[in-house]
Amino acid sequence: MSATLDTTPAGGISAQPAQDILLKVSGMESAYGRIKALKGISLEIARGETVALIGANGAGKTTFLRTLSGVQPMSAGKIEFDGKDISRLRADQRVARGICQSPEGRMVFGPLSIEDNLRLGAYTRKDQEIAADIDDIYGMFPILHTKRHLPAGSLSGGQQQMLAIGRALMGRPKLLLLDEPSMGLAPLLVEEIFNVIRMLKSKGMTILLVEQNAFGALGISDRAYVLEIGQITLTGTGQDLKENESVRAAYLGM
Numbered sequence: 001m002s003a004t005l006d007t008t009p010a011g012g013i014s015a016q017p018a019q020d021i022l023l024k025v026s027g028m029e030s031a032y033g034r035i036k037a038l039k040g041i042s043l044e045i046a047r048g049e050t051v052a053l054i055g056a057n058g059a060g061k062t063t064f065l066r067t068l069s070g071v072q073p074m075s076a077g078k079i080e081f082d083g084k085d086i087s088r089l090r091a092d093q094r095v096a097r098g099i100c101q102s103p104e105g106r107m108v109f110g111p112l113s114i115e116d117n118l119r120l121g122a123y124t125r126k127d128q129e130i131a132a133d134i135d136d137i138y139g140m141f142p143i144l145h146t147k148r149h150l151p152a153g154s155l156s157g158g159q160q161q162m163l164a165i166g167r168a169l170m171g172r173p174k175l176l177l178l179d180e181p182s183m184g185l186a187p188l189l190v191e192e193i194f195n196v197i198r199m200l201k202s203k204g205m206t207i208l209l210v211e212q213n214a215f216g217a218l219g220i221s222d223r224a225y226v227l228e229i230g231q232i233t234l235t236g237t238g239q240d241l242k243e244n245e246s247v248r249a250a251y252l253g254m
Contacts, residue, residue, distance in 0.1 A: 020047050021044050021045070022045055022046060022047040022049075022082060022174065023043075023045040023079075023081050023208075024078075024080040024081075025041060025044070025068070025078070025079055025080075026078045026079075026080075027040045027041075027076060028040065028041040028042070028077035028079070029074065029077055030063055030067045030072055036230060038064060038230045040076075040077070040231065041230070041232055042232065043225055043232060046206075047206055048204045048205075049206055049222045050206075050221045050222050051207070051208050051223050051224065052217040052218060052225070052238060053208065053211075053227055054211060054212075054217055054218070054225075054241075055226060055227035055228055055251075056228070056250075056251075057212070058229075059229060060227055060229070061179075061210045062179055062180075062210065064227070065101060065103075065177050065179050065208070065210055068208075069091055069094060069101050069177065070093070070094045074087065081094075081097060081098075081174075081175070082097065082174060084097070086099075095124050095171055096124040098171070098172070098173050098174030098175060099173065099175050100168040100170075100171035100172075101168055101176075101178075101179065102161075102168040102176070102177065103164065103179050104179040104180045104210075105180075105183075106161055106163070106164040107164065108152040108153070108160050108163050108164060108167070109152055110152055110153025111152075112151065112152055113148065113149050113151060113152065114144050114148045114149070114150060114155070115134065115148045115149065117163055118144075118167055119170070120167065121167035121168060122171060124171065125171070125172070130170070133170055133172070134170070137166040137169060137170065140196065140199075141162040141163075141196075143159055143162070144166060157184055157185060158185050158186070158192070161181055161182075161185065161193060164181075165178070173205070173206075174206060175206045175208060176205055176206065176208070177208050178197065178207060178208070178210065178211075179210045180212060181209075181211070182211060182212075182213050182216065190213065194216055194220060197209065201220070209221060214247070214251040217238075218238040218239070218241050218242045219238060219242065220238070222238060223237055223238065224236065234246075
């Protein structure tokens with residue numbers, strides 16, 4: 001994926017009214033020691049949008065999500081979420097504000113039961129509707145209900161991905177971050193996961209999708225950003241980027 005894109009500056013979604021912007025990231029930088037992984041990323045996501053972030057391995061996609069979640073330190077920049085500056089908030093405080101992530105590699109708690117994993121997704125909540133939300137997750141993923149008392153580590157890769165998404169949804173996200181949800185899955189399971197994303201999108205959930213399956217990600221997204229070596233190099237609608245010759249050559253194998 002070494003092709004250089006003929007790019008235009010990524011300027012976000014200026015056509016959207018300001019009150020509709022849920023997330024605005026300005027000049028985000030992050031580093032691992034002396035290695036700068038993110039080099040001034042700026043992007044916006046409107047409420048109810050599904051936005052894809054695509055790029056090759058090592059481009060900084062997961063680092064961006066980790067920085068957005070508060071797990072990875074941000075060395076420069078600003079994050080505004082739902083009208084508030086959250087740049088200095090801890091990770092748990094960002095979850096409480098409504099930024100919930102299904103991480104790369106699923107990261108389920110293997111020894112704990114499936115149901116306990118789901119309950120952990122609601123650890124910032126104090127309301128009385130957690131049990132009802134667990135039932136909703138079981139309705140979405142019936143296999144999790146069937147195996148709810150089993151250790152999460154006993155699940156297949158696809159089932160663990162369902163659990164990771166379900167756990168993130170238990171936080172009642174205003175913004176759902178999905179990091180490589182199709183990684184390592186068989187084609188039928190990939191389609192099942194993408195159907196779940198389509199369903200969430202149809203319900204109006206705001207989603208930021210990081211995916212190496214660029215074709216699938218662009219097909220499901222309202223807009224997308226291309227990330228190369230820690231920088232946004234191109235942005236447009238999902239359909240526009242699917243038809244972009246540079247994107248097709250670099251990421252779609254066409």
